[in-house]
Amino acid sequence: MSEENASVPGVPRSPDPGEGHCIICMDNILEKRTLEKCMHSFCVSCISEVFKVKPACPICNTFYGDYVGTQPHNGSMQVTRSWERLPGFESCGTIIIDYHFPAGIQEASHPNPGRRYAGTSRRAYLPANEEGQRVLRLLQRAFDQRLLFTVGTSATTGLSNVITWNDIHHKTNMQGGPVCFGYPDPGYLSRVQEELRLKGVTEGEPMDGAYPGES
Structure with a gap:
């Protein structure tokens, strides 16, 4: 499994790259990754970039892991x-x-x-x-x-x-x-x-x- 694949927790490998449409890049999915909780699919590179900002499905907002915000630490x-x-x-x-x-x-x-x-x-x-x-x-x-x-x-x-x-x-x-x-x-x-x-x-x-x- 590549480093890109490993960066998305809980995402199984799909055997059928190129099928479907990715709402992130608005193009055909080149290498498909399907999120295991909600079963929505994206290009692996697209969803990896999204998860760097917010570990949640961009379609249904199902979270994968904890989301940490920018609240000051001293409160x-x-x-x-x-x-x-x-x-x-x-x-x-x-x-x-x-x-x-x-x-x-x-x-x-x-x-x-x-x-x-x-x-x-x-x-x-x-x-x-x-x-x-x-x-x-x-x-x-x-x-x-x-x-x-x-x-x-x-x-x-x-x-x-x-x-x-x-x-x-x-x-x-x-x-x-x-x-x-x-x-x-x-x-x-x-x-x-x-x-x-x-x-x-x-x-x-x-x-x-x-x-x-x-x-």
């Missing part, structure tokens, strides 16, 4: 709980998540390597019910995989070289509805789980004990 995620009720979830308390990132220096994966980025603190809320607990576990995994934040330009302030959310939406207010990034919002927990799934974050074996940083 923390603290979890506490409150008796207060969120609108729409009056039968349970509230999970409070505090993220903190001090200022730092941008890495090679950031827009301006070597330049400083500003620090930030963010607070988010989840209902303390079964589904909220599930989302918390997924968010913890996403944080550990450096997927929740990145460094870039803020969509709200227009400032560059700052820490921004990375397409996984949080509720940063307890009230006010979707317009104010708060509750009630009946579809939020389902939407955020789909956003996490698209980044390869799904629930596997249950985590025992308290989450890291929980008090």
Whole structure:
């Protein structure tokens, strides 16, 4: 097996190169590789290049291995709980998540390597019910995989070289509805789980004990 073949985990060799169409290069498949989970096929060179950036099928986004993002390494995620009720979830308390990132220096994966980025603190809320607990576990995994934040330009302030959310939406207010990034919002927990799934974050074996940083 060539080095190109070995660079794609879990991909069996196909005996029929040249058959089919590759959506990456938009041409006939020259040397076919079929992904074992989703069974989508591509040129081996095309899918090898895609996997260097993101180890996921470009058709269905099925992940092969863990996807690690560009979130700064120096952040923390603290979890506490409150008796207060969120609108729409009056039968349970509230999970409070505090993220903190001090200022730092941008890495090679950031827009301006070597330049400083500003620090930030963010607070988010989840209902303390079964589904909220599930989302918390997924968010913890996403944080550990450096997927929740990145460094870039803020969509709200227009400032560059700052820490921004990375397409996984949080509720940063307890009230006010979707317009104010708060509750009630009946579809939020389902939407955020789909956003996490698209980044390869799904629930596997249950985590025992308290989450890291929980008090």
